[in-house]
Amino acid sequence: MxxxxxxxxxxxxxxxxxxxxxxxxxxxxxxxxxxxxxxxxxxxxxxxxxxxxxxxxxxxxxxxxxxxxxxxxxxxxxxxxxxxxxxxxxxSTSAFDPGSSDRTFSLGMFDIGEVTLAPELLGDMETEAPGVRLALRPVDRASAVAQLEAGTLDLAITDIGTTTSWIRTKPLYQEFFACIFDPKVVRARIPISLEDFLAYPHLLTSFGGEFVGYVDEVLKERRLSRHVTMTTTRFSTLPFVLRRFRGIASLPGTAARELGGALGLAVSPLPVEVPPVDLSLVWHARHDTDTGHQWLRDLVYRVCMRLVPPEGKRKSPGQPKTGVRKTSRS
Structure with a gap:
């Protein structure tokens, strides 16, 4: 007693x-x-x-x-x-055994990442760790760090700027943007010309509700502009809207190819050069020596490296360090 x-x-x-x-x-x-x-x-x-x-x-x-x-x-x-x-x-815990573990992990990422990454992750987990469960949560740069510090999130995939010393990052890949549209209503050749790109209205992903993204900033430098008709916080919304909308949307390239192919949409490189988004694995230092967390980080990293197109791969993944910049407004 x-x-x-x-x-x-x-x-x-x-x-x-x-x-x-x-x-x-x-x-x-x-x-x-x-x-x-x-x-x-x-x-x-x-x-x-x-x-x-x-x-x-x-x-x-x-x-x-x-x-x-x-x-x-x-x-x-x-x-x-x-x-x-x-x-x-x-x-004092024993080493993590994925084959027998029933642990639950929480993983944060953009919604479009769930579309491309989740099927591959679950496929590998079914083989390596059939009892492990995964809770996927939407995050952006700010909310990811806040949730990691609060302990409500185990791991995140996001773009991240300079942050505190107890937030660890491991670079994944660079995500380049592409544009998608319904070729039945948007009469444009592939690759789309700048003239055609500017001739149609646009849909924009913006976490803060702004009608200006990085594409607009690049266009402004050239004294050009586009007309943004609608913004949404979800990348995955855009391809479905385009099936009934005579317009164009810019998405991360991996997602554009995945969703464009599935929904019969045309995919084209952007006619202007937009800086890529630098994506990283992000976690709190308290998990550095957690063997279960190490397994999760390795699993997610391996899956990401399988999915990333050649142009997005880094020369060296590097060591855990403070992250890099860029957000995902398009």
Missing amino acids: IDINEHDFHRLDLNLLLVFTALLRERSVTRAAKRLYLGQPAVSASLTRLRIFAGDDLFMRTAHGMEPTKHALALAERLKPVLEGLGAALF
Whole structure:
């Protein structure tokens, strides 16, 4: 039987103990924050709460850093075996076996990625890990990082800019854009000319509802413009609208070829040069040594490399690092 007073634990956020041990080790709020993958204000706020709870300053600022008080050192001696035992009980796990695991992973990506990637992923999982389940979630650059930090997302495929040191990335490939249209109503040769491209109305994917994307920015440099009739947050909507709409849409090339072929739409390179989107695997550093997460990252990477066209492949996949730029407005 476990003999504790549960009411005492309701009064204490156990995460504060992690801040306490990090400060003991680092003797610096800044270094403790980095160790915990937290912001410095969050660590300072936690220290304030710890001081109130303990009734002691715990750490004193000196020329040599944050020095623990006698009370803090005594508390550390009593907490050490407790925390080490708790860690061993909760986090000592055996190696991940995909063949027998029933673990559930959450994977975030653009909706159009689900169309092209999900069938291949499920096919490989059926062979390698029949008991593993996958929850697919829509993300963009900002929401991916927020969900990874909150722990509600395991892994994401997205374009990402410079971010915090505890967000890991592994470059996948460059996604080049193409345009699609219904050849029965849009009378244009392939590859489409700039004149024909500008002669028809356009559909645009825009996560913020803007009617201007990267294509428009490139056109503006040449003192040209197109007429955007509709925006949507979903790439996968556009091909179906085009079956009843006399217009053009720009999509990531892999998706344009997949959906264009399935729906009888024409696919053409853009008549203007638009920078590609740099896609990466993105995850939180807390999963670096998780063998199940390592398996998932390897699986998704392998599938992506099978699907990417030759023009999108990088010369070297590189090592996990801070990501690259670009968004996916077209």
